[in-house]
Amino acid sequence: MKLFLVKKKFEYRKQIFKRDDISSVVVYATKPFGKVVGEFDIETILIDNPDIIWTKTKDYSGITYKYFKNYFKGKRTGFAIQIKNFKQYDMPLDLNEFDNKIKVAPQSFCYTEGGL
16 A cells, blocks of 8 residues: 655655754654554755745645645744655554654654664
8 A cells, every 4th residue: 555645745844853964754654554654865854934835845745735724824934854765664563663762653753763
């Protein structure tokens, strides 16, 4: 089962990492799996007003404008992480299989040394 549409090339966030040495992102899918499903390298990170981000990324968003607007409601700044080299795992992993230090799914993101 392909989780990401081929055209999805951006992951949106209200907050971004504080560390500047982050080069890849692990993807945890809440529904329907509740598992770590893959990872991708970061091409670049756009930082701007959400309306400008939408204009630049909408063709590769993988979401609706309504969902996007609701997600960034009240925010003056948004972040769009450009996806590069997405690798979907053949078998989704429980969090503790991926990194035994992570006990529950993070709200937005967390740093990890785990992985395949």
